Amino acid sequence: MATGEPIKALATLPAVYEILAHPRLAALAAKTDHALLVAEIQRRLAQHREALRADGGTPPDADAVAAEVAKIVEGWFEPRLKPVINLTGTLLHTNLGRAPLSEAAVAAMTAASGTVNLEYDLGRGKRGDRDTLIEELLCRLSGAEAATIVNNNAAAVYLTLNTLADRKRVAVSRGELVEIGDSFRIPDIVKKSGCKLMEVGTTNRTHPADYQRALEEGATVLLKVHASNYRIQGFTHEVSLVELVALGRKHNVPVVTDLGSGAFVDMRRWGLAGEPTVQESVAAGADVVTFSGDKLLGGPQAGLIVGRVEAIKRIKRNPMKRALRCDKLILAALEATLRAYLSPATIEQSLPAYRLIGRPLAEIERLMQDVLPPIERWAAGRAGVAVEPGRSQVGSGSLPDQTLETRIIALTPLRGSPETLAQALRELRPPVIGRVHGGKVLLDLRGLPDAQPLIEALAAAARP
Numbered sequence: 001m002a003t004g005e006p007i008k009a010l011a012t013l014p015a016v017y018e019i020l021a022h023p024r025l026a027a028l029a030a031k032t033d034h035a036l037l038v039a040e041i042q043r044r045l046a047q048h049r050e051a052l053r054a055d056g057g058t059p060p061d062a063d064a065v066a067a068e069v070a071k072i073v074e075g076w077f078e079p080r081l082k083p084v085i086n087l088t089g090t091l092l093h094t095n096l097g098r099a100p101l102s103e104a105a106v107a108a109m110t111a112a113s114g115t116v117n118l119e120y121d122l123g124r125g126k127r128g129d130r131d132t133l134i135e136e137l138l139c140r141l142s143g144a145e146a147a148t149i150v151n152n153n154a155a156a157v158y159l160t161l162n163t164l165a166d167r168k169r170v171a172v173s174r175g176e177l178v179e180i181g182d183s184f185r186i187p188d189i190v191k192k193s194g195c196k197l198m199e200v201g202t203t204n205r206t207h208p209a210d211y212q213r214a215l216e217e218g219a220t221v222l223l224k225v226h227a228s229n230y231r232i233q234g235f236t237h238e239v240s241l242v243e244l245v246a247l248g249r250k251h252n253v254p255v256v257t258d259l260g261s262g263a264f265v266d267m268r269r270w271g272l273a274g275e276p277t278v279q280e281s282v283a284a285g286a287d288v289v290t291f292s293g294d295k296l297l298g299g300p301q302a303g304l305i306v307g308r309v310e311a312i313k314r315i316k317r318n319p320m321k322r323a324l325r326c327d328k329l330i331l332a333a334l335e336a337t338l339r340a341y342l343s344p345a346t347i348e349q350s351l352p353a354y355r356l357i358g359r360p361l362a363e364i365e366r367l368m369q370d371v372l373p374p375i376e377r378w379a380a381g382r383a384g385v386a387v388e389p390g391r392s393q394v395g396s397g398s399l400p401d402q403t404l405e406t407r408i409i410a411l412t413p414l415r416g417s418p419e420t421l422a423q424a425l426r427e428l429r430p431p432v433i434g435r436v437h438g439g440k441v442l443l444d445l446r447g448l449p450d451a452q453p454l455i456e457a458l459a460a461a462a463r464p
């Protein structure tokens with residue numbers, strides 16, 4: 001046991017009732033659950049008791065503890081999920097919520113927030129099917145016969161394989177056994193879907209004869225995966241979807257393709273090559289095509305499944321469909337997003353993701369003129385500021401080797417590390433997220449929708 005000193009100090013710690021009655025907590029006490037507040041005060045006092053026992057020192061008074069508790073409890077009422085300014089140079093950043101939603105999508109979510117005809121057929125006055133809300137639009141845009149929707153593309157791949165090949169064999173090229181960030185690995189998802197993985201060909205080269213052999217050895221599904229986030233270059237060969245479909249037809253085995261991104265417009269329009277469109281994959285004859293809602297589609301998180309009627313019917317009957325279905329808000333946002341593709345010529349105006357992708361360099365340079373002076377003011381005494389040319393990437397696993405020209409503000413810390421400087425930017429409101437590279441913090445302006453929120457965040461930080 002310690003000497004008498006710390007024990008005396010412990011005795012002078014304020015009591016719970018003193019903190020509870022402190023004027024600093026009056027407003028918070030009125031709106032916070034009493035038991036939760038008391039528990040927080042007790043927790044904080046216990047921490048002080050612990051620290052006094054261990055290190056001695058002077059106990060804090062009631063003012064100090066009340067102020068500490070007030071700060072913590074005020075934090076309870078602040079949303080943790082909040083807007084940030086993405087200047088990382090990755091436009092559709094998986095950690096930052098991927099595609100920003102369009103105004104139409106947000107309006108549709110608001111409209112759908114009350115009572116809606118989610119599963120109600122207004123024509124017949126009877127129970128309906130939530131998929132029909134967007135199936136027609138999805139089929140019109142993709143050229144597919146049928147469609148269904150689940151929570152994300154990982155769920156779409158899972159549900160498709162589990163339906164078509166439970167306890168059976170799925171053939172995948174070794175060049176497509178990829179990991180797509182966040183621990184989504186094709187071999188794992190195939191196994192978790194209840195299927196047996198048949199590896200076909202080699203990492204760099206796979207030929208029709210390799211699939212032919214797999215079919216003779218009992219493959220029940222041929223799966224083609226878009227190797228989203230990397231490219232195999234050099235001495236390579238892959239079997240095209242068209243060839244795969246021909247093989248599948250011959251053996252009466254369905255062909256599934258996981259596109260990942262799922263673009264509805266040809267990305268070559270913005271100088272980005274190598275992204276197959278959904279329409280092309282459907283036209284190639286795939287039985288099932290799966291893709292994400294929040295990557296190049298530019299909508300909410302969702303997994304879209306389109307294809308031939310028989311396959312989609314079976315997928316919809318899988319009991320797991322119920323566990324993976326989307327809610328009304330997602331369906332509302334998805335419907336509004338898909339509708340933008342009825343007018344693909346104006347996609348840059350209707351979908352924010354394409355506004356950023358399609359933005360001309362001159363516009364980025366105009367933004368630069370607006371934000372450079374406030375950034376220089378903020379950086380004064382902290383960092384050197386320089387403008388550099390750079391390249392942005394689309395992100396979310398799409399188009400890994402294709403980039404877009406941009407302008408970057410490079411901050412070189414005068415003292416301290418670039419990580420500390422990046423942290424200071426994250427403490428702005430809203431937080432500004434850059435990327436640390438080569439001893440600098442790089443702020444890529446292609447991802448900045450408007451100058452104003454950034455200018456205001458910087459100005460607010462300058463005020464005392």
Ligand SMILES: *Cc1c(COP(=O)(O)O)cnc(C)c1O
Binds near residue numbers: 153226
């Ligand atoms: C991103 C991706 C997935 C996972 O999609 P989520 O919508 O994130 O679940 C699956 N397959 C491929 C090829 C991908 O690029």
